[in-house]
Amino acid sequence: MRARDLAVEFPTVTLDTPALEAARLLAERDLPGLILLDDKGRPLSILPGTQVLRLAVPRYCQDDPALARVVDEAHADLFLRQLGGRTVRECLPEQPRQLPVTDLDATVLELAALMARTRSPLVAVMDNRRLIGAVTLQSLLDHVLEL
Amino acid sequence: MRARDLAVEFPTVTLDTPALEAARLLAERDLPGLILLDDKGRPLSILPGTQVLRLAVPRYCQDDPALARVVDEAHADLFLRQLGGRTVRECLPEQPRQLPVTDLDATVLELAALMARTRSPLVAVMDNRRLIGAVTLQSLLDHVLEL
Numbered sequence: 001m002r003a004r005d006l007a008v009e010f011p012t013v014t015l016d017t018p019a020l021e022a023a024r025l026l027a028e029r030d031l032p033g034l035i036l037l038d039d040k041g042r043p044l045s046i047l048p049g050t051q052v053l054r055l056a057v058p059r060y061c062q063d064d065p066a067l068a069r070v071v072d073e074a075h076a077d078l079f080l081r082q083l084g085g086r087t088v089r090e091c092l093p094e095q096p097r098q099l100p101v102t103d104l105d106a107t108v109l110e111l112a113a114l115m116a117r118t119r120s121p122l123v124a125v126m127d128n129r130r131l132i133g134a135v136t137l138q139s140l141l142d143h144v145l146e147l
Numbered sequence: 148m149r150a151r152d153l154a155v156e157f158p159t160v161t162l163d164t165p166a167l168e169a170a171r172l173l174a175e176r177d178l179p180g181l182i183l184l185d186d187k188g189r190p191l192s193i194l195p196g197t198q199v200l201r202l203a204v205p206r207y208c209q210d211d212p213a214l215a216r217v218v219d220e221a222h223a224d225l226f227l228r229q230l231g232g233r234t235v236r237e238c239l240p241e242q243p244r245q246l247p248v249t250d251l252d253a254t255v256l257e258l259a260a261l262m263a264r265t266r267s268p269l270v271a272v273m274d275n276r277r278l279i280g281a282v283t284l285q286s287l288l289d290h291v292l293e294l
């Protein structure tokens with residue numbers, strides 16, 4: 001079994017996608033993350049869902065989540081409005097790291113090694129420079145546990 | 148809206164749970180992670196799915212996932228067998244970090260701040276010392292996007 005057998009079409013975003021649209025995509029399609037493409041259609045980053053939240057949460061609350069409790073419940077409920085007109089460009093992790101990206105021939109062991117190393121539940125699969133889709137941790141486990 | 152309104156029952160494991168059973172739980176119930184309890188029933192760690200893979204992937208493949216390709220496809224397909232008799236005890240992240248754990252009164256902003264800070268798509272919810280359940284990133288987004 002190789003990446004070509006497991007990869008499925010996967011939603012992508014660009015740097016200019018509104019952050020709120022990215023949040024909706026994560027929620028509606030029940031995704032562990034999003035593939036961020038550059039203007040040439042190549043993966044620039046794999047964005048975990050938790051990183052989209054970062055934009056909507058004030059910095060002082062991220063530094064000390066207990067401080068979030070000074071915001072009353074009614075205002076807290078609306079925190080996603082902070083995403084306002086912001087884009088995915090502003091959700092990028094501060095430090096670049098190895099991207100969980102591989103090719104069609106990757107075995108399940110290679111996919112698992114990439115997920116373990118990069119702590120990403122999502123690996124993008126390329127055919128040369130073209131994005132074919134992605135393999136999720138869920139789909140990898142579903143397949144290998146059947147064996 | 149507070150953690151008490153969002154928390155749902157969530158599967159837990161202990162240090163002695165077989166790692167293979169943890170992998171099956173992740174796959175069958177489509178979970179972003181597992182709550183690991185100590186022998187007093189308190190959260191010891193929130194274990195992301197990618198960390199369960201770490202036990203099954205040889206160290207040299209984690210250091211350089213491309214090296215996984217020296218293992219042929221037939222053997223790669225069976226890599227989860229490496230979990231053998233291992234337990235969750237051996238999946239623990241090397242460095243302890245702030246746990247995504249909160250109480251029933253946490254607002255959605257506090258839940259989001261915890262997820263963003265700890266990069267965990269899962270927050271455990273306690274009532275005093277008793278685990279009530281967990282809030283996932285998916286369920287948080289589903290609720291706040293409706294507003």
